[in-house]
Amino acid sequence: MKFPAPLARTLGSAAIVVALAFSAGCTATDPGNGPTTSSPSSDAPKPTTSTTPAATAGAPEGFEDLYAQAVEWEDCDGGFECATVEAPLSWQYPTAGTIDLAVKRHPATGNKQGSLLVNPGGPGGSGVDYVTFAWSTFGEPLRDAFDVVGFDPRGVGASTPVRCFDDARKDKSLAMDFDLDDDAGLAAMAAEHAAWGAACAESTGDLLGTVDTQSAARDMDLLRAVLGDEALHYLGFSYGTQLGATYAGLFPERVGAMVLDGAIDVTLDADAVSAGQAAGFELALRNYVTDCQGGAGCPLTGDVENGLRTVRQVLDRALTDPYPTSSNRRVTRNLAFYGVAVTLYDQGSWPALTQALEEVLTSGTGDTLLYLADFYNDRDPDGTFANNSAEAFRAVGCLDSRGTTDVAEMRAQVAEIEKVAPTVGTFFGFSGLVCSDWPVPPVAQEFDLHAVGAPPIVVIGTTNDPATPYAWAQALADTFDSGVLVTYDGEGHTAYARSNDCILDAVDDFLVDGVVPADGLRC
Structure with missing residues (x-):
């Protein structure tokens, strides 16, 4: 997901719940970024996992050795195991060389049924970091039955990464x-x-x-094979739903139990995605303002429309007069929008937005907005970045889909977007410029969107999801020949492990016991 100022990443909300903690030594990193992986001593035993003939059957020609590789797991982070899997640089050219995929898992705590791959979103989100944080939030039946496996997709994090600017230049760009x-x-x-x-x-x-x-979806089939599973069991959030849908289109016969939460409509082009996200964030902001004004101490006075206008005024002022902070940094309009947007991923973060707006409107300073923007961008207080999510976001997005670069068309699109999103719509226009001069061409689609022949695929949508609007989940479930739609009536981005027992039980029952939820289930 992209727009020209802030980048509208679609990270799973379980990894974006903001807690303000302005204490000594606090950082603005994503809670999903767990402790740094540590390796045992060089003489520590390294257990291996060997693949079965059934798991490696159907390996693409020229990649048989990679499908048959043994994985060496090392203990890391207390209860977790880490490994590196070798993948091809190119799935079209077997002799082009290889790259590394970083993988991390927590072994099943009961009778193991197989491995469950998880992806938190992005594109650019680290599954290695995510599984550290998310494993304890998943349902107990799921943790008993599966090795929960996170991986950094190609180009991301601890896998062979995309690199672009140095940290100082990146910091400057994100504030422009x-x-x-x-x-x-x-x-x-x-x-x-x-x-x-x-x-x-x-x-x-x-x-x-x-x-x-x-290519990342083909990597997932490689991971399925080296983990020894005949079918891929998968739980994907946000952009992870696009990754899962792509896998289902490429390998429908190898789909096991698949849940796609916070779904993306894979039929949309980049311009339509930007318009949909603009409407989603506008709705979430409206719901926040309504909630804020219904309580005590809300800095947004008047009715909801006036509250929204005040937020827009806060953002617009930063364009011409960036907000000062207690550091030597100033809060530009881009950074201000990052700070607002990150709080809309989860209702639990709304108090942080209230605090930020209170500061701006009463003191004219932007320390809280800056903290929130840094949180979104995974920027540490020393000016370094915890990961390469911004780089990977651009690199993956520009290969997958591109919007129009015609200025007249873009201006017409902005006018339409601002009709439905008058507060934040301007930040979602001109998305075609992000990739207009990208140095490598986009990739042609090589799969059937309908995933004909796949078993039931569960698609979850949240009615007031800002980053992946509910209509996208409806569309994805309809696109699949075997799609099953489950709805969470609520706020925030994604639903599993952050909403209610209805969603938790429906997902666990499906993944663990194969009980397909009723199509149209509402929780």
Whole structure:
């Protein structure tokens, strides 16, 4: 998901719940970024996992050795095991070389049924980091039955990564504002996105052209094989639903139990995705304002419409007069929007937004907004970044889909977006410029979106999801020949492990016992 100012990542909400903690030594990193993986001493035993003939059957020609590789697991992070799996640089050219995929799992605590791969979203989210945080939030039946396996997709994190700017240049870019009301502002924004592309090409090399979602889905089939599973059991959140849907389209006969939570409509192009997200974030912000004004101490006075106008005024002021902070940094409009947007992923983060708006409106300073923006961007207080999610987000997105670059068309799109999202719509326009000068071409779709022949695939949508609007879950469930729609009536991004027992039980019963929930179940 992309728009030209902040990047609308679709990370699973379990990894984006903001807790303000301005104490000594606190960091603004994602809670999903768990402790650093530690390796045992060099003479520690390294248990191996051997694949079975059934698991490796059907390996693509030229990749049989990779499908048959043994995995060496090492203890890490207390109860978890870490490993590196070798994958091809290119799934089209077997002799092009290999890359590394970082993998981390927590073994099943009961009678093991197999492995469950999980992906938190993004694109660019680290499954290795996510599984550290999320394993304890999953249902007990699921943890008993499966090795829960997180992996960093190609180009991401501890796998062979996409690299672009150094931290200082990246920090500068993420804070940049552009006045998009004139052509000069559009040209400046396009030039900045072109600079990203050039830096990524120089620092990443051939990998940059192979980090598309289809290649990542083929990597998941490789992981399925080396983990010894005949079918892929999978739980994907947000962008992870696109990854899962792609796998189902490529390998419908190898789909096991699959749950896609916070679903993306895979039939939409990049421009339609931007418009949908704009409406989703506008709805979430409206619901926040309504909730805020219904309680005590809300800084947004008047009715809901006036409250929304106040938020827009806060954002617009930062374009011409960035907010000062207690550091030497200032809160630009881009950073201000990051700070607002991150709190809308989960209702539990709404108090943080109230605190940020209270500070801006009463003191004219932006310390809380800056903290929230850094949290979203995984920026540490020393100016370094905890991961390469922003780089991977661009690299994957530009290979998967691109929007129009015609200025007249983009301006017409912005006008339509702002009709449904007058507060935040401006941040979702001109998305085509993100990839207009990307140095590698997009990848052609090689699979059937309907996943004909796959067993039931459970799709979960949240009615007031800002990042992946509910209509997308409805559309994805309808696109699959075997889609089953489950609805969570509530706020926030994704539902499993953050909503209610109805969702938790439905997912656990399906993944563990094969009990398919009733199509149309509402929780």
